[in-house]
Amino acid sequence: MANQESDHALYQRFLRSVRSVPERHAVRDGDRACTYAELHERALNRAGAVLAAADRPKVVGVLADRSIETYAGLLAALYAGATVVPLHPDFPAQRTERMLTDASVELVLADERGRKVLSDIGSPDVKVIELEDAGGPGLSEPRPVRASDVAYMLFTSGSTGRPKGVPITHANARHYFELMDARYDFTPEDVFSQTFDLNFDCAMFDLFCAWGAGATVQTVPPAAYRDLPRFVAERGMTVWFATPSSIVLARKRGGLTPGALPTLRWSLFAGEALRAADVTDWQAAAPGSTIENIYGPTELTITITGHRWRSDASPGLCVNGLVPIGAVHAGHDWILRTESGDTVGDEGELCISGPQMTAGYLDPTDDIGRFLDHDGRRWYRTGDRVRVLGNGELIYLGRLDSQVQVQGWRVELAEVEHALRSCPTVDDAVVVTRSVAGVTELVVFHTGSPTEASTLYGSLRRVLPAGMLPREFRYLEEFPLNGNRKIDRGRLAREAAQE
The missing domain is CATH 2.30.38.10 (Luciferase; Domain 3)
Structure with a gap:
């Protein structure tokens, strides 16, 4: 197993379950499952391929949809002693290219969709390893790392139109997960939901809380909300972690009837403000669940x-x-x-x-x-x-500022406005929020020339992730001004709320 000098390494949480419960499922995705021992071997093999392709790379990207191969790739980057940068294939190619460049990513582990994105980018300086390839000779054990080394890097919205890279060290993560171990009584019998994509930091909670306890991570596809009680029951899910918007969605689909989620014993919500009314409904559906609002x-x-x-x-x-x-x-x-x-x-x-x-x-x-x-x-x-x-x-x-939470996404309104101003028919733009059935939506007011909403939407899709796209676009000849001769954002927000 791993070098004793790396007891602080984030991957140690996974290794301790490889030792204690090797035959239990580490992850389940659809009808597929992978044990701790199997995922460990996959990760060692891919880590060997990483080191063969690039001599001790410092930064490795993982560009893929959630799958068993993707989880192996994430572990492989950590096993190789590198910083892992989770990326999403649904992001615009331009945005992904900027993140690859800013993070100095040397090598990317990618699935078929991820390779298509990289092909569109056409970046010759980034080496690519296919996640589906079993690889050649693997490592015998993970490479040692220092506590001060960066374990993973995530990107958040930036007000200048450029995402901001956030490095999280192994020491940062160790302090956090030791606190989580003390706070929760997770066991190998638990089954964790994974509603978050890997480029969302809450996904790290699911993975490394579960893997530190020898529990199972179960991916949750969007289709699961069609009948959430059935999905949760069939998979024996015990730990649910999602944004509060998931409560609204489950309610709309009829999934919050009293006692509908009896297997849940922990229900955790983060990423948005949590409403008491939503907690009440969720508690009725999951009466055996302890609910926490974590921020x-x-x-x-x-x-x-x-x-x-x-x-x-x-x-x-x-x-x-x-x-x-x-x-x-x-x-x-x-x-x-x-x-x-x-x-x-x-x-x-x-x-x-x-x-x-x-x-x-x-x-x-x-x-x-x-x-x-x-x-x-x-x-x-x-x-x-x-x-x-x-x-x-x-x-x-x-x-205090223009940053808001939209279905778990941290969005700088200034970034959306910046993107809108690049549209040929837009002179200036103001983005405000409104709440509809407990869900935060973005509404655009713009000057310039009247333009079809579909045209503006299409322009933004090329530069912004789906989670940052506005719900409505409204044209104005000029913006209203307040007494200080500044754009009256409060008035625009009130108009947006009237739908």
């Missing part, structure tokens, strides 16, 4: 707070119908910062410092405005306005 930006390693729902106490803590985000993880300090820069009071922007915080973005220029030097320490500014409740927990009140 955190990618820059703080997946999640940094958590509130465990209690039907006798939690409703009284809610503000504006939203569930508290809970207490900040042990080992971290936090402050609330007012608009004037003061750090006193019980309401303000949440800033956090501690072992889960990334050292900074891939491009240091992106650090400006997102990190704070205060009291001799470096803090991450979440951009979220929170309030301290009477029990000491935190409640989310809203964003």
Whole structure:
């Protein structure tokens, strides 16, 4: 097994289950399943292929849909001692090319769809390994890594139209997952949902919480929501983790009748504000499930707070119908910062410092405005306005800037506006949000020339992921202005809400 010097390595969580429960399923995808021992061998083989193709590559991309081969590829990159960069084949080729370049990816493990994207990009400097290929001689054990080495890198939305790379080290991840081990009683008998794509940091929770416990990861396709109770029951699912939008979708499909989800014992939600009304409906459908609202930006390693729902106490803590985000993880300090820069009071922007915080973005220029030097320490500014409740927990009140959550996606409204201004018929654009049945949607107001919505939508699809695409486009001859002669975004938001 792995070098003792790498006890801090993220892949050690998988290796401990290879040792303890080698014949249990590590992952199931559709009708296929793979044991810990089998997935370990696949990963070692592909890691050998990685090292044969590029001598100790520092950064390896994985560009593929979720599959057993993709999970083996992700582990292979880690086994090779490299930083893994999960990428999505549905992203526009231009965006993927930019991420490959910014992250200095030397080699990509890709499935058929991923190879098509790379072919469209035509990048000659990136070597490609087919995920479906069993590979040649593999490694005998994973390569050692240092705690300070970057385990994985994810990209978030950027206000300049360029995604921001977030490096997460093995040390960041180790602190996080040790806290999760103490917080939850996951066992080899558990079956975890995986609703998230691998380029979404919450997917790392599913994988490495499950693999650290010897449990099974079960992929959840969109079609599962047609009859979610049946899907969950047939697969014996016990741990559900998704964005709150999944509750809305399940309700629309008739999947939240009382007692409909009896096998669930943990239900976790993150990525968006969680409504108390949605928790009530989910709890009725999953009466044996403990529900948590967990919160955190990618820059703080997946999640940094958590509130465990209690039907006798939690409703009284809610503000504006939203569930508290809970207490900040042990080992971290936090402050609330007012608009004037003061750090006193019980309401303000949440800033956090501690072992889960990334050292900074891939491009240091992106650090400006997102990190704070205060009291001799470096803090991450979440951009979220929170309030301290009477029990000491935190409640989310809203964003301070133009970044919003749309079905789990962190979206900089400025990035969408930037993309719209590149359309030939658009002079200027303002993007606002509205809530429809608990789901956040983007609405565009633009000046220039009247243009069919399908034309604008098509232009944006070429540069933005599907999760960032607006729901509606409205043309204006000119934008309304407020008393300060600035665009009246509040008025536009109110108009968008009227549908």
